[in-house]
Amino acid sequence: MPDLTAVDALKEVAFWLERSRASTYRAEAFRNAAAAIDDLSPEQVATRTRNGQLKRVKGIGDRTFGVIRQVVEGDVPEYLAELRDEGAEPLASGGAALRAELRGDLHSHSEWSDGGSPIAEMARVARWRGRAYQVLTDHSPRLKIANGLSAERLAQQLDVVAEVDATYDDFRLLSGIEVDILDDGGLDQTDEMLERLDVVVASVHSKLRMERRAMTRRMMTAVADPHTNVLGHCTGRLVQGGRGKRPESEFNAKAVFAACAEFDVAVEINARPERQDPPDPLIEMALDAGCLFSIDTDAHAPGQLDFLDLGAERADAAGVPADRIVTTWPVERLLEWSHAKR
Missing domain, CATH: 1.10.150 (DNA polymerase; domain 1)
Structure with a gap:
């Protein structure tokens, strides 16, 4: 270097x-x-x-x-x-052609919530690793254990994101949030703040063992919210890692994915090794339902931004077409899609 x-x-x-x-x-x-x-x-x-x-x-x-x-x-x-x-070799042995088509990542965290690095460092590394754009999606206020952002703190963060984004002419740092899906399906942030964001990833983080019908209603309500762009790590499972294992939440996946297709919400293929969420059968079900997808790293540290390799391998193995993966789209098309319902 x-x-x-x-x-x-x-x-x-x-x-x-x-x-x-x-x-x-x-x-x-x-x-x-x-x-x-x-x-x-x-x-x-x-x-x-x-x-x-x-x-x-x-x-x-x-x-x-x-x-x-x-x-x-x-x-x-x-x-x-x-x-x-x-580190010269990719993290995954498959999906190289699809990985080469990925332009961005809609899910990442900074030290403002439970990530470990400053916003500027996450952006710098994303650009270094070949991204055309990266979305910052720190947590919402209900997730206190992850230092979730109140509306006031999120407003302050938007100024920082704009300042960092302005330092580049060949890379975009986009504003976003990983908003908690509340028990009734509402989103854990004010409508005013959600309106100001480029991308909204909605995820369930609490009461993961909720009864199947109630969980289905909860997720479908969140998907129908006009601010929701991406349904994050939909089953909440953990398959490995320091936090141990956790089973999948129970819900009517066919109904949830039908709602995603209806409301133009992308199903996230979360590339974190401990999540690998959704499981392969659910990726196939979402594909059959006509859903869009977003391959995301859910990175909490700069080095985890390379987890895209792992997500691309899984999407490729499931036969997901590149054009149905929103993170293969140029930033102009991505933003047109993400703002269309707002």
Whole structure:
């Protein structure tokens, strides 16, 4: 990488660790080190590295100092080179042609809710990884455990999104929300704020074991809301990972997908390895129902933005045509669709 700085190197190490699903602690060590020296010029970093002063800075450990030292010496750090080699291959063995057609991602999180990185960093990495657009969809207020955004905080975030978006002429950062579907099917944010967003992903996060008929009504009500663009991780299942396993919610999938087709709501193919949601039979059912789809990463860290590989593999295996996947569309067509009902 030309003109590699110490901050660049530390952030890239963190990216590859996040991509490989290494422990959060390991990735955060490198991101914290990058933040610790971010205000220093390359010359200041070099001087303080050579005189040993940098070793005494909070957030700099032996491993991160070693990466910085090698950059100062004009080398690509050995650890970074190893991680680049390990990450050279896609995360999935299938779906390469479809993956190449994906232009964007409608579901991602920042440190404003339960993500780990600033908005600007999520945008920077999305562009680096070839996105034409990325939608920021932090959580809504009911999800307190995820630091969901009140209407006031969301309004403040929209200003930040606009500022970050304005720094690019070849990439769009779009505004959005992952809004909680309330028990009665209402959406957990004011209509006024939902009107201002580019994309609304509606997801169930509570009472996942609700009785089948009630859950069906709940989801169909949310799908019929004119603000809803995407039905997120529809079964709520977890199939692996640190949070353990969780069974699928019970609902009439045929009726829910018929509603999605009727109200022009895309069914999300959530690419997170622990979700893999919907299950394959439900992707096929949604395909038969005439639904649109959105392949999304649900990324909570920059390195997770590469999870698109996994979603593309599943969509390809199910035979989902590229034109029915809204994240293959150019941003102009995407926004025309997402705003059509508002």
